[in-house]
Amino acid sequence: MAKMRWFVVLALLGTATQLVMSRESGLVHGGAQQTRVIGSERLVFVEPLPEAGGEICEPVPASREAGREETLIAALQQRQDARVASLEARNAASQDRSKMKPVRWIHDPYAAFSSVAVDPINNEVVLTDENLFQIMVYNRTADTPRSARLTEPKRIIAGLNTKIEFQCGLYIDPKNGNIYAVNNDTVDTLVIFDRTAKGNAPPTRELHTPHGTFGIAVDEATEEMFLTLQHDSAMVVFRKYAEKDESPLRLLQGDATGLADPHGIALDSKNGWVFISNHGSVSSRTAGADERPSRRNAQKQNWPKGRAEAVPGSGRSLPPSIVVHSMKAQGNASPLRVIQGPKTQFNWPTGVAIDEQRGELYVANDIGNSILVFNVTDSGDAAPKRVIQGPKTNLRNPTGVWVDLKNNEIWAANFMNHSATVYPLSASGDVAPLRIIRSGPLDEPSLGIGNPHPVAYDSKREQILVPN
Amino acid sequence: MHDIRYDELHDEFLVVNPFAEAVLTFRGGSNGQESPVRILQGPHVKTGGTRLDVDPVHNEIFVPDGNKIRVYPREANGDVAPIRIIQGPDTQLERAESLAVDPINNVLVVGFNKLGDEPDGAILVFNRTDNGNVKPKAVIRGPKSGIIRINQIAVYPPKKLIVAAMPGIEEMMEPPNAFLGIWTYDDNGDTPPKWKIPIGPKTTLKKPFGVTLNPKNKEIIISDMRVNGVLTFSVPEVF
Secondary structure (H helix, E strand, O other): OHHHHHHHHHHHHHHHHHHHHHHHOOOOOOOOOOOEEOOOOOOOOOOOOOOOOOOOOOOOOOOOOOOHHHHHHHHHHHHHHHHHHHHHHHHHHOOOOOOOOOOEEEOOOOOOEEEEEEEOOOOEEEEEEOOOOEEEEEEOOOOOOOOOOOOOOOEEEEOHHHOOOOEEEEEEOOOOOOEEEEEOOOOOEEEEEOOOOOEOOOOOEEEEOOOOEEEEEEEOOOOEEEEEEOOOOEEEEEEOOOOEOOOOOEEEEOHHHOOOOEEEEEEEOOOOEEEEEEOOEEOOEOOOOOOOOOHHHOOOOOOOOOHHHEOOOOOEEOOOEEEEEEOOOOEOOOOOEEEEOHHHOOOOEEEEEEEOOOOEEEEEEOOOOEEEEEEOOOOEOOOOOEEEEOHHHOOOOEEEEEEEOOOOEEEEEEOOOOEEEEEEOOOOEOOOOOEEEEOOOOOOOOOOOOOOOOOEEEOOOOEEEOOO | OOOEEEEOOOOEEEEEEOOOOEEEEEEOOOOOOOOOOEEEOOOOOOOOOOOOEEEOOOOEEEEEEEOEEEEEEOOOOEOOOOOEEEEOHHHOOOOEEEEEEEOOOOEEEEEEOOOOOOOOOOEEEEEOOOOEOOOOOEEEOOOOOOOOOOOEEEEEHHHOEEEEEEOOOOOOOOOOOOEEEEEEOOOOEOOOOOEEEEOOOOOOOOOEEEEEEEHHHOEEEEEEOOOOEEEEEEOOOOO
């Protein structure tokens, strides 16, 4: 009971304090405006009005004609001085004043896996985390027990020096285990780390990429690196060891290519094919030379045409697809085949992977909560030959997929349940994973926030709307 | 998506799909794979912007697009041309990226972006009904304003306030001096914000990207890209 009374007293005190502070922090209308840093522990900045304030000029008697002009000029000068003083006061008050804390914070404290790659030589699996901006390395055979909160990674690469932000594509160099990681949207840089890198380490190598890269694949035979570009519906091919401001070797972009908000990319080197998944949103680019080159592509060759070169009104929403091109395709080349249609079950097909030995294409079907398997020769409205899907699979918005041919396993990075899951290569239907690596407690809800740009408030339902 | 707006009057929310050059309107409370109730898209629409705002009183949608602002009927569906375009040298529009409309005081507030060595951004104030090559009523820009670029804007008509997310230099992962700033409609020139919630360890803000208001509870809601989350601040003195 005593505790309850104290609570009431404290609440009343708090209310009274709030009232006093609110009154004190009211605006001074018509006088000096000050920047106020606002919040519960806010500083109330107090500055007297300038003595010769803008609206407080000495009245000029109407009969006193002599010197009237000078008086007016002086008054105007006075007003100008007052305005300058007012601005300076406001500016001074804006410096380093915040002790305010948010009253609520929506944030997921656990990693949200977006892409996955296996290093079979070193028996490690690498995962990108788009929530906390990390690359995490685990033992390949790690398996989080149901009773455990999570599995600690062997190594974490994270921090401002790493230039890791919304990473969505991964490649592991089979020769040395180096990690290639793609930044999407916010950092136009591909970062490459030594296999053993950890902590806030700068990348071993950086490549400045076009805006909005998503997927990555490398042809080791030709030492060429393929990247998809979401924003400009294009694919660029660089030297595998390209760095800094090097130009791409080839560009694939244009209405004929079938590229439309491309995401995942995988190579069938045996047949010389490249597979690219598309979500379907696209607009055309102007024909001819780039008349308004972006600052980002100054003097670069084979750079995609950006938003400034979009044909106004050409935007369209196409069904999701996977287009198949020759690995040598460039320009506005048409695809060799397109897999598209209701039988495909495509619903935001995102990550893709190829099993060259069996001639199979794996698709991380994000919104479908499934892994779809096709023959690499499929075309048109083809049904998948196998589908991994169902409550036992633990698949939840898979965005990354990887085929481990050494261990005959298929991996999925699940963006919406803090997990990566592993299945036998032949898995089909509602099968339980062989292993699960969890980055957070079982049943801990995942927020699905990834690059929250704007925000809106639904006042009717008292809900916050957060698009990504 | 770079913008989202809730229309309380009609219980709808609107977004832009910039890749498909489309304005999508959804039923309030939409969930799952629900289709939009209206899609504004096509050769007559010509929208290339990534942001928008809706005026539920006068039934209009505003879309900024670099050096112009297009205005469409709110209930337009399909390939519908704009009913007004603010464009021309007198408008001073360049890199117009975000905006907010106040249907009560008939004001349109526009925010500029900045990339690389382009000039710093600005906030421009127009009349809601402006059309063609019109001059802005006010331009807030300059070092004292602290504006480098403006990412999302909200307005609070009862007090004639402009609430803007200023995330700082685009190329920096955690730019210094980013903040949430509040100006008034009467501000003009190189004017510091009247109120400011800066980045820092106390506010926990790192790179404020989006902003919306909850006047009923006197709160400002901010989406932060580097926090990868949403933070709510109680600011009764603002409302």
